[in-house]
Amino acid sequence: MPKNRAVLIDQIIKQTMRICAFSSLFFLFLIFLFILIEGLPLFYRVGVGNIIAGFKWAPTKGAFGIFPMIVSSFLVTIGALILGAPLGLACAVYLAEYAGKKKKLFLKPALELLAGIPSVVYGFLGVIYIVPLIRTYCGGSGFSLLAAAIVLGVMILPTVISISYDALMSVPRTYREGSLAMGATKWQTTYRVVIPAASSGILASFILGMGRAIGETMAVIMVAGNALRIPGSILDPLRTLTSNIALELAYASGDHRLGLFSTGVVLLIIIMILNYLANFVIRQKVIK
Amino acid sequence: MRLPPRFVNTLVALLLDLVALGTVGILVVIVCVIVVKGIAYIDLNFLFTYPEDMGRHGGVFPSLIGTIFLVALSICFATPLGLGTAIYLTEYTKETMMTKTIRFGVESLAGIPSILYGLFGFIFFVIKLKMGWSLISGALTLTIMILPTIIRTSEEAIKAVPRSLRIVSHSLGATLWETTLKVVLPCAAPGILTGIMLSIGRAVGETAAVIFTMGSSLRLPTSLFDSGRTLAVHFYILAREGISMEKAYATALVLVVSILAVNILAYYIMHKVIAKYS
Numbered sequence: 001m002p003k004n005r006a007v008l009i010d011q012i013i014k015q016t017m018r019i020c021a022f023s024s025l026f027f028l029f030l031i032f033l034f035i036l037i038e039g040l041p042l043f044y045r046v047g048v049g050n051i052i053a054g055f056k057w058a059p060t061k062g063a064f065g066i067f068p069m070i071v072s073s074f075l076v077t078i079g080a081l082i083l084g085a086p087l088g089l090a091c092a093v094y095l096a097e098y099a100g101k102k103k104k105l106f107l108k109p110a111l112e113l114l115a116g117i118p119s120v121v122y123g124f125l126g127v128i129y130i131v132p133l134i135r136t137y138c139g140g141s142g143f144s145l146l147a148a149a150i151v152l153g154v155m156i157l158p159t160v161i162s163i164s165y166d167a168l169m170s171v172p173r174t175y176r177e178g179s180l181a182m183g184a185t186k187w188q189t190t191y192r193v194v195i196p197a198a199s200s201g202i203l204a205s206f207i208l209g210m211g212r213a214i215g216e217t218m219a220v221i222m223v224a225g226n227a228l229r230i231p232g233s234i235l236d237p238l239r240t241l242t243s244n245i246a247l248e249l250a251y252a253s254g255d256h257r258l259g260l261f262s263t264g265v266v267l268l269i270i271i272m273i274l275n276y277l278a279n280f281v282i283r284q285k286v287i288k
Numbered sequence: 289m290r291l292p293p294r295f296v297n298t299l300v301a302l303l304l305d306l307v308a309l310g311t312v313g314i315l316v317v318i319v320c321v322i323v324v325k326g327i328a329y330i331d332l333n334f335l336f337t338y339p340e341d342m343g344r345h346g347g348v349f350p351s352l353i354g355t356i357f358l359v360a361l362s363i364c365f366a367t368p369l370g371l372g373t374a375i376y377l378t379e380y381t382k383e384t385m386m387t388k389t390i391r392f393g394v395e396s397l398a399g400i401p402s403i404l405y406g407l408f409g410f411i412f413f414v415i416k417l418k419m420g421w422s423l424i425s426g427a428l429t430l431t432i433m434i435l436p437t438i439i440r441t442s443e444e445a446i447k448a449v450p451r452s453l454r455i456v457s458h459s460l461g462a463t464l465w466e467t468t469l470k471v472v473l474p475c476a477a478p479g480i481l482t483g484i485m486l487s488i489g490r491a492v493g494e495t496a497a498v499i500f501t502m503g504s505s506l507r508l509p510t511s512l513f514d515s516g517r518t519l520a521v522h523f524y525i526l527a528r529e530g531i532s533m534e535k536a537y538a539t540a541l542v543l544v545v546s547i548l549a550v551n552i553l554a555y556y557i558m559h560k561v562i563a564k565y566s
Binding site: 006007009010013014016017018019020021022023024025027028030031034035038087090091093094095098099105107109110111112113114116117118119120121122123124125127129154157184185186187188208211214215216217218221222242245246249250260261264267268271272274275279 | 293294296297300301303304305307308311312314315318321322368369370371372373375376377380389390393394395396397399400401402403404405406407408410411412416432435436439463464465466489490492493494495496499500520523524527528536540543544547548551552555559
């Protein structure tokens with residue numbers, strides 16, 4: 001009976017597809033499980049406060065304080081946002097409201113290509129061009145918060161641009177037509193009507209940009225100088241959570257390695273909070 | 289003092305024009321610097337000879353092969369899984385709590401930074417499963433990392449296939465799978481290919497997740513359990529340890545040009561598809 005066989009095959013395929021679909025959840029579970037299994041014991045042994053609020057990182061001597069790294073991670077992220085968010089938003093506004101069809105066809109993929117450049121290349125160019133520039137004109141060694149913020153500012157552009165652009169494009173045409181019909185100029189319409197209407201999506205793009213910046217590793221290691229303290233100025237070197245893991249994982253063992261996984265746990269929690277926030281902000285708009 | 293609105297309007301239009309051009313300028317400058325500096329140090333010998341003295345002399349042949357093996361393996365693992373997930377989500381179920389949970393899982397995977405993939409791959413594949421620093425550990429880690437890209441782009445591509453095609457196929461007596469395999473997938477193929485291309489670009493440029501799972505041995509990997517060094521990792525080590533700026537530029541050129549080529553091809557395919565459907 002060929003017909004029955006076809007139905008049977010259909011059933012088998014369906015179950016196979018279902019297993020595929022659950023694999024993503026399974027992998028997510030595995031990642032959480034293993035990072036937590038390795039990272040949590042130290043929190044019990046040393047104490048949550050001594051790790052999260054501790055100032056001293058000397059993992060071979062039993063000191064696992066990562067507070068300066070948490071602060072540093074947020075500082076570079078905020079720095080990247082100060083540089084990247086306005087620039088990214090401006091590009092998104094230009095693409096969505098001002099660019100002609102032909103220009104858009106060329107500009108949009110070109111801006112998305114920025115996301116394709118590997119982070120090691122960004123870091124390398126940062127070391128070759130931005131670090132010496134800072135050393136010459138601002139002083140210090142050049143390996144600094146400023147250098148990391150500039151490099152990350154460029155790296156978050158594609159995220160900010162593409163999500164802001166989608167948000168701007170989802171504002172109904174009628175909003176714009178209503179405003180223009182009242183005699184508002186194009187910029188007044190954009191500034192007073194379109195951007196406020198797209199604000200939740202734009203905010204989400206900034207939050208996801210933050211997630212990108214805080215999770216970036218190789219570029220930051222290369223330009224940030226990796227010093228183990230809270231930077232006193234934007235010209236001071238710093239070490240982020242991600243750099244801490246990548247710098248020491250290759251040779252760490254025992255408690256030292258567990259300490260790096262604890263750093264990973266903190267990073268994982270920060271990332272999950274940011275992702276949740278971005279989702280929450282986007283959903284707000286849908287409910288409205 | 290208030291500026292006249294029309295004046296502001298013109299000024300802003302001009303400024304935005306400059307900002308957008310300036311931002312594209314960043315990409316142009318990056319590519320130009322790498323190409324101009326790298327082109328002097330690159331030739332066929334560089335691609336096809338072994339490195340000597342930690343990469344100070346010679347070429348990148350083992351890294352080139354290592355990169356190709358690693359990326360090919362992870363694409364082979366991730367494509368069926370990702371495509372299966374996309375087909376299941378679009379063709380086999382309605383929107384339920386379960387599909388929402390699966391989508392949440394995919395989104396979360398996409399948001400996890402690559403260093404955490406490195407950390408996970410290191411403890412799970414390298415240590416717990418005792419695969420060591422190897423091609424297979426690296427490939428499995430990258431598989432999970434590129435899975436969200438493949439799922440999302442495949443889903444978009446499958447959703448874009450007109451409903452009428454499916455209905456006609458069903459009315460001819462085809463089962464769901466026959467319809468999916470012979471009608472939906474061929475139509476969605478270019479979109480799915482775009483997703484695969486973008487994933488290749490991402491995998492080629494990845495460093496943090498690869499260096500802790502595949503290691504950084506300079507030998508040519510000849511089995512799944514050999515360690516190896518991808519071009520991106522090789523470039524990172526050359527640049528960070530200051531081994532050779534010339535070789536670093538040359539390696540960067542190979543990296544950037546191959547990634548851009550793959551990405552541009554992906555956009556080109558996508559553009560063709562959009563033009564066809566609209």
